[in-house]
Amino acid sequence: MVVGSKKHKICRNIFITLGVIIVLIPPLFVFWWMFTSALKTPVDILSPVPKLIFTPTWDNFKEVLQQENFLRYMWNSLVIATFATAIALVLGLPAAYSIAKYRQQKLALGILVARMIPFVSYLLPWFIFFRKLNLIDTYLALITTHLIITLPMTIWLMIGYFEDVPDDLEEAAMVDGCSRVRSFLTITLPLVRNGVVASAILSFIFSWNQFLFSLILSGPRTKTVPVAVFNFISFEQINWGGLSAAATLIVLPALILTLIIQKQIVRGLTMGAVKG
Amino acid sequence: MPDWALIPWKVVSSFMRAGAVANKAEVKTGIWHKLFTHFDQHLNWYFPLPAILALAAIVAFPMVYNIWLSLHDWFLVSPIGPQWVGLQNYVQMFQDPKFWTTFWRMLYFIVGALAVQVPLGLLLALFLNQEFRARNLIRTIYLFPFAATPVAIALVWGMMFNPELGVLNYFLELFGLPRSLWIASEKWVIPSLILVDSWEWTPLIMIITLAGLQSLPKQPYEAAVIDGASSWQIFRYITLPLIRPTLVVATMLRSIDLIKTFDIIYVMTQGGPGEASETLYLYTYKTGFQFFHMGYGAALVVFVFALVLVFNLVLARVRR
Numbered sequence: 001m002v003v004g005s006k007k008h009k010i011c012r013n014i015f016i017t018l019g020v021i022i023v024l025i026p027p028l029f030v031f032w033w034m035f036t037s038a039l040k041t042p043v044d045i046l047s048p049v050p051k052l053i054f055t056p057t058w059d060n061f062k063e064v065l066q067q068e069n070f071l072r073y074m075w076n077s078l079v080i081a082t083f084a085t086a087i088a089l090v091l092g093l094p095a096a097y098s099i100a101k102y103r104q105q106k107l108a109l110g111i112l113v114a115r116m117i118p119f120v121s122y123l124l125p126w127f128i129f130f131r132k133l134n135l136i137d138t139y140l141a142l143i144t145t146h147l148i149i150t151l152p153m154t155i156w157l158m159i160g161y162f163e164d165v166p167d168d169l170e171e172a173a174m175v176d177g178c179s180r181v182r183s184f185l186t187i188t189l190p191l192v193r194n195g196v197v198a199s200a201i202l203s204f205i206f207s208w209n210q211f212l213f214s215l216i217l218s219g220p221r222t223k224t225v226p227v228a229v230f231n232f233i234s235f236e237q238i239n240w241g242g243l244s245a246a247a248t249l250i251v252l253p254a255l256i257l258t259l260i261i262q263k264q265i266v267r268g269l270t271m272g273a274v275k276g
Numbered sequence: 277m278p279d280w281a282l283i284p285w286k287v288v289s290s291f292m293r294a295g296a297v298a299n300k301a302e303v304k305t306g307i308w309h310k311l312f313t314h315f316d317q318h319l320n321w322y323f324p325l326p327a328i329l330a331l332a333a334i335v336a337f338p339m340v341y342n343i344w345l346s347l348h349d350w351f352l353v354s355p356i357g358p359q360w361v362g363l364q365n366y367v368q369m370f371q372d373p374k375f376w377t378t379f380w381r382m383l384y385f386i387v388g389a390l391a392v393q394v395p396l397g398l399l400l401a402l403f404l405n406q407e408f409r410a411r412n413l414i415r416t417i418y419l420f421p422f423a424a425t426p427v428a429i430a431l432v433w434g435m436m437f438n439p440e441l442g443v444l445n446y447f448l449e450l451f452g453l454p455r456s457l458w459i460a461s462e463k464w465v466i467p468s469l470i471l472v473d474s475w476e477w478t479p480l481i482m483i484i485t486l487a488g489l490q491s492l493p494k495q496p497y498e499a500a501v502i503d504g505a506s507s508w509q510i511f512r513y514i515t516l517p518l519i520r521p522t523l524v525v526a527t528m529l530r531s532i533d534l535i536k537t538f539d540i541i542y543v544m545t546q547g548g549p550g551e552a553s554e555t556l557y558l559y560t561y562k563t564g565f566q567f568f569h570m571g572y573g574a575a576l577v578v579f580v581f582a583l584v585l586v587f588n589l590v591l592a593r594v595r596r
Contacts, residue, residue: 019403020410026475027421033443034432050443094319095327102320107328114335116588118536120557121577124345124564125338128352148334155327179316209425211539216565226427230543233431240435247428258423262416265423 037244045240060245073228081207084146088154096158115152119212137219145213150203161195198261205254225250345574352568365575382555386534392474397481405489418479430543433472462552481526488522528591
């Protein structure tokens with residue numbers, strides 16, 4: 001009996017270890033392949049048998065960073081994502097608070113629908129509109145459209161956090177003569193600050209990753225990094241080292257931010273549509 | 277939480293403190309005080325108002341404009357403005373053979389992707405529902421595929437798909453399988469795209485399903501063990517029926533996203549080779565932004581929107 005269960009345990013351990021390895025290979029392989037290709041010389045990359053051992057070189061990264069105004073595009077992405085996130089917080093936090101506190105379910109539903117609408121539906125009218133106003137290739141156009149992603153996401157995430165705050169705390173403050181606005185700002189908001197950070201980061205990631213809006217509404221001055229890299233690939237001769245280095249540089253900020261908010265990211269994503 | 281994240285909060289709270297001091301001043305009857313009190317008493321109106329106005333401007337306006345536009349004929353580049361044509365664009369849509377091919381292609385892509393992702397996601401979730409040490413590590417790593425920038429992911433997969441030098445063909449040969457053209461072949465382009473999409477999104481189904489599994493009640497399992505049920509019987513007659521609602525929700529969420537798949541297809545194939553990977557969503561995009569046929573494009577947009585809305589209504593019903 002004892003021997004049997006021990007045997008069973010070993011079997012289970014082998015099964016689990018094998019499972020873990022099989023399960024981890026697909027996601028890790030792609031990222032590993034991207035990163036190692038970025039460190040290879042052109043000769044190593046194009047070797048018909050993939051090279052596991054090679055002398056790493058930073059040339060690809062250097063080349064990408066020097067060429068094509070890459071840093072400029074990174075900066076554009078950063079500015080647009082930051083503003084889209086900040087505005088979404090300013091507008092979204094009071095709205096989410098109100099929806100949670102006054103149980104404004106219809107409003108919540110409306111916001112969910114706004115999130116689900118395919119992005120192409122926004123693109124056509126906004127393109128015509130911004131074109132008429134000569135606002136194509138401005139930060140204004142891009143930040144406005146990125147709000148379509150960040151605002152509903154912020155509100156939806158924050159409703160959950162505000163609902164978790166017990167009403168008693170604010171009521172006690174109000175008995176002491178505190179205004180509602182003040183109790184929101186000084187009592188409730190500090191309690192949900194983890195949620196605020198999570199929704200800010202999540203908004204930032206999705207604005208950073210956004211491709212479609214920038215593809216149409218940006219130009220040489222405001223091009224964001226995904227569009228810039230897409231163009232840089234299609235117009236130049238295939239340069240896998242540069243491609244991998246550029247891909248690594250785009251992906252890295254998103255992955256680092258993901259690590260910070262592991263738990264909340266799932267909450268943010270399961271609200272419905274993830275991309276548009 | 278990092279300190280820098282608190283900076284905006286500190287700014288706001290110092291403002292508030294200043295406001296509170298002003299509020300406590302003797303003048304309790306001034307016009308500002310009255311306005312503030314009115315505002316304070318009606319937060320349920322004033323708090324959501326800015327967000328509602330913003331959403332009305334950025335979300336509702338485009339939708340209304342789309343519907344208006346879909347009733348007109350208009351090439352963006354032509355000097356003549358939009359011409360009223362009534363429902364002509366919708367009639368044209370249902371007679372347009374390309375609309376139907378791209379529609380069926382989209383369905384092929386959606387059904388194919390779901391057929392891979394849902395069973396695989398369930399399987400992964402069942403595996404991760406066991407107790408073992410690496411579990412949290414796996415769960416963290418499984419966030420990466422869908423948090424990573426899709427354009428970058430598409431570029432890397434495009435590189436791996438290369439028929440001559442791509443690493444995937446190397447693997448196929450290693451296992452004695454024939455090389456594939458992957459996204460360069462009309463026949464294999466959709467399955468290849470399904471592969472990429474599944475790589476990105478199966479983890480999400482796994483995570484949703486895992487959360488569902490962990491919230492299941494314990495009692496039925498205890499009873500089944502006492503009754504001597506086999507693991508398969510437990511899965512088939514207890515786990516599967518209990519987890520089905522979660523799976524349905526995950527399936528619906530993915531279907532909505534799959535309708536709207538753009539980034540990976542556009543970056544890797546732009547609808548090619550030929551038109552072999554042009555889904556309805558890409559066709560809509562191209563009608564508007566490559567052929568500048570705005571009116572017809574708007575009609576397609578309205579159709580895609582209606583499709584997503586139907587899925588959403590079903591989802592809302594399922595969730596309840």
